[in-house]
Each structure stands twice: as C-alpha cells, then as structure tokens.
Amino acid sequence: MNSQHDNRLIFFEILATSLVDNSFRRVTLSKPLPSTPWKRVVASVYRNSQHEIQIALEYDDGRQVRRENLAPDDAREAIQRLLDESFTTANLRWADENAQFERTSRGSYRLKRQIVDHAPPPVIQHNREKNYLIPPSAPFLVGLGIASAGRGEIKRERYDKFRQINKFVEIISHLLPESLTTSSRGVRAIDFGSGKHYLTFALGEYLRHLSPASSVIGIEQREELVTLGRDVASSLRWSHLTFQAGTIADSDINSVDLVIALHACDTATDDAIAKAIMAEVPYICVAPCCHKYVRKHFAPSADLKPILRHGILEERFAESLTDSLRVLALEASGYQTKLFEFVSLEHTAKNVMITATKTGRRNQASREALCALKEKFSLRDFYLDRCLWG
Ligand SMILES: C[S@@+](CC[C@H](N)C(=O)[O-])C[C@H]1O[C@@H](n2cnc3c(N)ncnc32)[C@H](O)[C@@H]1O
Structure with missing residues (x-):
C-alpha cells in the first residue's frame, strides 16, 4: 500500500510520463479552493500547424473560457501548480487508464486508478479543429443539450449543430468590424425567430467575450421556447441575453447594430429584413427557410414550363427568385450584400445565407432590376416589396 504522500508523487509521475510518451489525453481539474477564480480547468492535447504536440489549457470561470496553449513540459508545470494551489481533484485520462486524484480537507492524498475498457484512440486533434470560436466547453452548450454535462464534450449526435454554430459565429466575426465588437458600448443584436436559441446563445457568448x-x-x-431560453440564460446568470414572446412584425426595435434571422419560416425572413431596413440596422444576416410565397404568386412564361413543370425544380427556382429579389431590395435600400452557401448541403438544404452591410447608398439599378424580375415572372405581389414600399 502506498503512503498518502506517495499518491501525490505517483500522480505527478503518471502525468509527466504520459506527457513525454504521448499517452496523455486530458486532465480535468475540479473542486476549486475558495480563492480560485475558475470553476475548472481542462487540459487536452492537440497538434499545432507544425504538427508538434501541444497542450491546450482551458480556464473556465463559469461565464467564459480562456485558452492557453503550452508545450507539454510547461503544461506539466502549470497543471502541477494548479493542483497544488487552486484545485483539490484531478481526473487524468492517459493511455487506457483513468487516474482520479484527490486532496482531502485534512491534506491527505487519495489516488484511484482504473483501466478503461475499449478506450477510443488518443484524441490528438489538429489545432484547426480545436480553435473553435465557440469552444466545446462553453457552458451554454450543456444548457442547450449540445454538450454533455460534467465532461463538457460535444455529444456525438450534436456535432453538426456544434459546427453550424461555429460556422455562423465565424461569419458574424467577418461581418462586424472590430471597432464595434470591441467598443465599450458593445454590440446590440436581435435574433428574430430564435427557436431553441442555439444561435442567440452562441452570439451572446461570442459578443460578450x-x-x-x-x-x-x-x-x-x-412561448414555450421563450421560457426555455429564459431558463437557460438564468441558470448561466446571463443577464445580457433576454427573450421576448411575439412575432417579428409586431416587435419594436431601435438602436440595434445587428439583426439575424436564420431559418425563420417563409415570409418571416422578409419581416426580419424589412424591420432591419426600417430601423436602419447597420448589419443584417439571414438564412432563409421555406419559400412558399413567391411560388404561389408567380406565373412563369410558357417557355419556362418545360423546366418548371417539375415540382422540385419549380421549388428551387422559386427559392432562387425569392432570394435574388431580397438581395435587390436590400441593395435598393442602401445595403451592400453577399449571398453564399452557409453550411454544406449534406447538413441542410436550407443553406443559403445573405449578409448585408449598410452603406446608405441606395442602388437605383437594383430597384429597377427588382421591378424587371417581378414583371418577367408576372409576380403580382412580392411580400418584402410590400413591407418596404407599400
Ligand atoms: C426553424 S426555427 C429556426 C430557429 C433558429 N433561428 C435557428 O436557426 O436555429 C424557426 C423559428 O422561427 C419562429 N418563427 C417563425 N415565424 C416567426 C415570426 N413571424 N415571428 C416570430 N418567430 C417566428 C418559429 O416559431 C421557429 O421557432
């Protein structure tokens, strides 16, 4: 039987060896001392762009996660210091073994080792994989059921959603200027048709940071989704995220910097665009969903019938026409626009994104092109047009 003091030495020896022979996978430090500013620290292994093994330490204070990348030897020193000075337990996963270390309130050391059956291969990911703007350990991901509680790992079946969230935040990071995102007044954003609020929370996490x-x-x-959002925000003590029950058309917005509306149904996307334009919102990001309205109201000429007699082609055509008209309406209202694929088609067919930045220069040619398209397809009624220009 080892003496209790030996337990500490054995644990640090396992840590050091695993970092040298690359069998280290991750260590989670938890149960902080009262003076510790973090709830937990997770250290995991990845390869940097030079293919060297590095250790990422993620310091989680319950609101934000700060990441520090260290060489294995520096990581060993940092983990050892954190365990001696700031945390009382550590769970180390290395090779096919789990080592659970604990310092009791009486100052003795316990060590429990356990062979883990069917251990997956070592998780040594490329740095690109690990450099998510929203890291897997972001606390809201647990609240929304994307990461598992305790371990802070993304659930296998929610990986697509996790990637989509990160892709969205990446797009927003390119859309908004740094002078705004880092300003002392911060960014005021609205998420129209926020659903289960994945993107609302992701935006909250990213902007607040x-x-x-x-x-x-x-x-x-x-209403039930609004309650869900409020509950998760209150469990995180996030007062910077609020939720309102109601429709986009009836909402009252002012002094807003960014409007997003992703996959809001049919004309809800038009309501969001119209609200944003009328409130002179400088940045807009929408990913349209179903496009029923134009399909019902347009009457293509006879020469297009051989194409549009196929339901699926008619649907896609109506989608393209609707989104082209939306872009033209934005340009005619003084915005510079981009239209691009948001996430790959294998994840969702609703994968077109439109972003717009207000320039104040109304584009007359776009207005004329919009009218010409409507005429060409005998589109008597275009919903967004009506919202904007009566
Ligand atoms: C497909 S979900 C998308 C949710 C979220 N934006 C996302 O991308 O994860 C669309 C949500 O928009 C809401 N919605 C649709 N039309 C709306 C409207 N006119 N006003 C407010 N919410 C609306 C629906 O209730 C639904 O929860």
Whole structure:
C-alpha cells in the first residue's frame, strides 16, 4: 500500500510520463479552493500547424473560457501548480487508464486508478479543429443539450449543430468590424425567430467575450421556447441575453447594430429584413427557410414550363427568385450584400445565407432590376416589396 504522500508523487509521475510518451489525453481539474477564480480547468492535447504536440489549457470561470496553449513540459508545470494551489481533484485520462486524484480537507492524498475498457484512440486533434470560436466547453452548450454535462464534450449526435454554430459565429466575426465588437458600448443584436436559441446563445457568448456590454434579444413566437431560453440564460446568470414572446412584425426595435434571422419560416425572413431596413440596422444576416410565397404568386412564361413543370425544380427556382429579389431590395435600400452557401448541403438544404452591410447608398439599378424580375415572372405581389414600399 502506498503512503498518502506517495499518491501525490505517483500522480505527478503518471502525468509527466504520459506527457513525454504521448499517452496523455486530458486532465480535468475540479473542486476549486475558495480563492480560485475558475470553476475548472481542462487540459487536452492537440497538434499545432507544425504538427508538434501541444497542450491546450482551458480556464473556465463559469461565464467564459480562456485558452492557453503550452508545450507539454510547461503544461506539466502549470497543471502541477494548479493542483497544488487552486484545485483539490484531478481526473487524468492517459493511455487506457483513468487516474482520479484527490486532496482531502485534512491534506491527505487519495489516488484511484482504473483501466478503461475499449478506450477510443488518443484524441490528438489538429489545432484547426480545436480553435473553435465557440469552444466545446462553453457552458451554454450543456444548457442547450449540445454538450454533455460534467465532461463538457460535444455529444456525438450534436456535432453538426456544434459546427453550424461555429460556422455562423465565424461569419458574424467577418461581418462586424472590430471597432464595434470591441467598443465599450458593445454590440446590440436581435435574433428574430430564435427557436431553441442555439444561435442567440452562441452570439451572446461570442459578443460578450469581445465586449462585456454587448447584449442579444431573442424574439420568438412560441412561448414555450421563450421560457426555455429564459431558463437557460438564468441558470448561466446571463443577464445580457433576454427573450421576448411575439412575432417579428409586431416587435419594436431601435438602436440595434445587428439583426439575424436564420431559418425563420417563409415570409418571416422578409419581416426580419424589412424591420432591419426600417430601423436602419447597420448589419443584417439571414438564412432563409421555406419559400412558399413567391411560388404561389408567380406565373412563369410558357417557355419556362418545360423546366418548371417539375415540382422540385419549380421549388428551387422559386427559392432562387425569392432570394435574388431580397438581395435587390436590400441593395435598393442602401445595403451592400453577399449571398453564399452557409453550411454544406449534406447538413441542410436550407443553406443559403445573405449578409448585408449598410452603406446608405441606395442602388437605383437594383430597384429597377427588382421591378424587371417581378414583371418577367408576372409576380403580382412580392411580400418584402410590400413591407418596404407599400
Ligand atoms: C426553424 S426555427 C429556426 C430557429 C433558429 N433561428 C435557428 O436557426 O436555429 C424557426 C423559428 O422561427 C419562429 N418563427 C417563425 N415565424 C416567426 C415570426 N413571424 N415571428 C416570430 N418567430 C417566428 C418559429 O416559431 C421557429 O421557432
């Protein structure tokens, strides 16, 4: 039987050896001492762009996660210091073994080792994989059921959603200028048709990290989803995220920097665009969903019938026409636009994204092109047109 003091030495010996022979996978430090500013620290292994093994330490204070990348030897020193000075338990996963280390309130050391059956191969990921703007350990991911509680790992079946969230935040990071995101007043954002609020929380996490004064409002017509959002925000003590029950058309917005509306149904996307234009919102990001309205109202000429007699082609055509008209309406209202694929088609067919940045220069040619398209397809009624220009 080892003496209790030996347990500490054995644990640090396992840690050091695993970092040298590359059998280290991750260590989670938890149960902080009262003076410790973090709830937990997770250290995991990855390869940097030069293919060297590095250790990422993620310091989680319950609101934000700060990441530090260290060489294995420096990581060993940092982990040892954290365990001696700031945390009382550590769970080390290396090779096919789990080592659970604990320092009791009486100052003795316990060590429990356990062979883990069917251990998956070592998780040595490329740095690109690990450099997510929203890291897997972001606490809201647990609240929304994307990561598992305790381990802070993305659930296998929710990986697509996790990637989609990160892709979205990456797009927003390119859309908004740094002068705004890091300003002392922060960014005021609205998420129209926020649904289960994945993107509302992701935006809240990302913006708050850059400027603590940032805020996001989720507007959703389904009351039960609004309650869900409020519950998760309150469990995280996130007062910068608020939720309103109601429709986009009835909402009252002012002094907003960014409007997003992803996969809001049919004309809800038009309501969001119209609201944003009328409130002179400088940045807009929409990913349209179903496109029923134009399909019902357009009457293509006879020469297009051989194409549009196929339901699926007619649907896609109506989608393209609707989104082209939306882009033209934005340009005619003084915005510079981009239209691109959001996530790959294998994940969702609703994968077109439109972003718009206000320039204030109304594009007359776009307005004329919009009218010409409507005429060409005998589109008597285009919903967004009506919202904007009566
Ligand atoms: C497909 S979900 C998308 C949710 C979220 N934006 C996302 O991308 O994860 C669309 C949500 O928009 C809401 N919605 C649709 N039309 C709306 C409207 N006019 N006003 C407010 N919410 C609306 C629906 O209730 C639904 O929860």
